[in-house]
Amino acid sequence: MVLALAFAAYHFLGNNWWAAGGVIVVYLVASYFYRKSREQHDRVQGAIIVGTKLSEEGRAHMGVVAEHNDRMSQRQAARK
Known part of the structure; x- marks a missing residue:
């Protein structure tokens, strides 16, 4: 996919490899940060799910x- 993007950028930017390389660098940097933000989002969602599950278990x-x-207090009341 990156090679196809490089060729398209080269062709549409007037057969200029420097401009095509710049497009590729921008694409790679943007995809890196997008992936990092998705990982962070998934981590936060996982923490919310785990926290909800733990709070449900805690309430139970x-x-x-x-x-x-209640049973212990009833036993103590019955002894008196």
């Missing part, structure tokens, strides 16, 4: 803890 665990505490 707190429900189990609350039930346990």
Whole structure:
């Protein structure tokens, strides 16, 4: 794909290899930064998903803890 872009840039910029090389450099730099931004976006989305899952698990665990505490307090009240 980069070679096709180089040839097209060479042809459309008046058979100028320097201009075609500049187009290729701009393309490569832009694709690098686009890829980095996508990786960052995916990392943030993954953290949001993991955080949501952990908070759901945490809420479920707190429900189990609350039930346990209720049973223990009922036992203590029954002993008195």
